[in-house]
Amino acid sequence: MNIKNIWDQPSGSDTELNKLFEQKDFRNLQSKLPLEKLKKNLFMSLLLAILITAVYLPLFYFIHIWQVQVALCIGILFNIFVGVDTWKLYKNINVNVSTTNSLKDELQKNYSSFQKWWRIQERLGLFVYPIAATGGFILGGVEGSGKSVEAFLYNPKMLLVLLVTLLVLVPLCYFGAKWMFNFAYGKHLKKLKATIDELND
Amino acid sequence: MSEKEFLSQLKEHQNIIYKLVHLYANSEEDKKDLYQEIVLQAWKTYSAFRGEAKFSTWLYRLCLNTIFTFQRKTNRIEYTDTLKYEQQYSSTSTSDEAERLYKAIRTLPETERAVISLHLDGYDNKEVSELIGITSNLVGVKLHRIKQHLATLLKDI
Numbered sequence: 001m002n003i004k005n006i007w008d009q010p011s012g013s014d015t016e017l018n019k020l021f022e023q024k025d026f027r028n029l030q031s032k033l034p035l036e037k038l039k040k041n042l043f044m045s046l047l048l049a050i051l052i053t054a055v056y057l058p059l060f061y062f063i064h065i066w067q068v069q070v071a072l073c074i075g076i077l078f079n080i081f082v083g084v085d086t087w088k089l090y091k092n093i094n095v096n097v098s099t100t101n102s103l104k105d106e107l108q109k110n111y112s113s114f115q116k117w118w119r120i121q122e123r124l125g126l127f128v129y130p131i132a133a134t135g136g137f138i139l140g141g142v143e144g145s146g147k148s149v150e151a152f153l154y155n156p157k158m159l160l161v162l163l164v165t166l167l168v169l170v171p172l173c174y175f176g177a178k179w180m181f182n183f184a185y186g187k188h189l190k191k192l193k194a195t196i197d198e199l200n201d
Numbered sequence: 202m203s204e205k206e207f208l209s210q211l212k213e214h215q216n217i218i219y220k221l222v223h224l225y226a227n228s229e230e231d232k233k234d235l236y237q238e239i240v241l242q243a244w245k246t247y248s249a250f251r252g253e254a255k256f257s258t259w260l261y262r263l264c265l266n267t268i269f270t271f272q273r274k275t276n277r278i279e280y281t282d283t284l285k286y287e288q289q290y291s292s293t294s295t296s297d298e299a300e301r302l303y304k305a306i307r308t309l310p311e312t313e314r315a316v317i318s319l320h321l322d323g324y325d326n327k328e329v330s331e332l333i334g335i336t337s338n339l340v341g342v343k344l345h346r347i348k349q350h351l352a353t354l355l356k357d358i
Contacts, residue, residue: 003351006298007321026244029237034272097242097266099249099259103315104334106266188272195269198312199335 034188035095035110038117041184042090045120049083065142065149071135078128082120089116104199111192118181125177130170137165207247210256211240217257217322221264223303224314231273239267261322262332265315305354309347316340317347 053076060072093113098106141152152158202210218239226232243263250259306314312333319329326344330337 003302003355004321006296006302007318009296009299026241029241029244031241032234032238032272033242033267033270035270096245097263097270099246099263099266101266102332102334103262103265103269103312107269110270191272192270195312198310199333 031095033095033097034185035093035113038113038185039090039093039095042086042093042117046083046086046090049079049086053079053083063139065139067149067153068135068139068142071131071138074131075128075135078123078131082124082128085120085123089113089120104196107192107196107199111189111196114185114189114192121177121181122174125174126170129173130166133169134162134166137162202247202250202252207243207250211243211260214257214260217260218264220318221261221268224306224318225268225273225311227273235268235271235273238271239264242267257322258324258328258332261319261324265332269311269315301355305351308354309350313343313347316343317351320344 056072056076056079060069060076063069063072098109101109138149138152141158142149145152153162218236222232222235222239226235243260246263250256306317309317315333316329319332324332326337326340329340333340335343
């Protein structure tokens with residue numbers, strides 16, 4: 001028999017799927033699309049950025065150590081910068097599956113959204129966390145030792161500790177962010193990329 | 202389109218969803234998840250359906266775009282000659298020939314499954330190329346390769 005004729009045969013019924021359809025409570029269904037998860041993550045990141053900035057602002061007025069204030073300032077600026085980027089991406093992500101895009105365009109839309117999210121995470125890992133850690137280190141050291149910042153940092157050991165802390169923290173934050181991103185979306189991204197490549201093959 | 206019309210259209214074209222879900226789901230659980238996601242996406246977007254394309258084409262596009270952007274479970278089933286299709290899809294009632302055909306199509310790379318299912322459902326190369334996003338020539342090349350592959354697997358049908 002011809003393959004086309006076999007394909008056109010009524011595929012019969014699928015009792016399990018029929019049951020699902022008959023329930024008809026579509027409104028209560030929750031989407032499990034990765035893009036939906038990404039959008040929720042973006043929203044949480046945005047809230048977190050606002051919360052952290054809200055904590056930084058009073059600290060800026062209460063702590064009169066200019067080095068910490070500089071770190072706080074840089075932290076706040078980066079938070080605003082990352083927050084704006086996150087908001088833009090959040091707004092641009094349409095979680096509904098497109099009924100006008102071709103399959104390839106839809107795959108590329110998904111892939112590029114995840115890549116943009118990674119670039120935001122990358123910036124956070126490289127700049128925001130280490131600066132926050134440096135500010136925290138100076139503040140903790142000054143408060144703990146009861147010395148001035150200059151006196152605290154005058155000790156070469158402390159400078160060395162600060163340097164080592166940064167040398168450890170920057171890659172740790174970067175690779176930590178990368179690991180978490182890969183853990184959450186790595187497989188899915190690889191699959192999207194492989195499918196796009198397969199389409200071009 | 203009213204909700205009632207949408208549901209009736211969806212029911213009428215459910216075969217498209219069944220076929221595609223059966224071609225891509227890797228487990229019973231996956232099958233239900235995919236089906237629900239497709240129905241949910243159809244539900245969320247049907248208001249945008251303006252009737253410029255046939256409902257079946259609209260649904261086909263939605264199904265493919267959902268299936269390929271959905272994070273399916275990776276417990277992939279290898280379809281070998283000794284593995285009966287019924288073991289995986291016991292709730293499905295299809296003929297032996299259709300089961301063999303599905304089994305053969307599932308041995309293809311995922312994008313090629315989409316190409317052959319569209320082709321078998323009567324879409325010409327240009328329509329397939331628009332739905333998938335590749336050139337008509339590439340569709341032709343892929344179809345030639347797929348047909349050769351299926352012919353080897355389904356010699357005695």
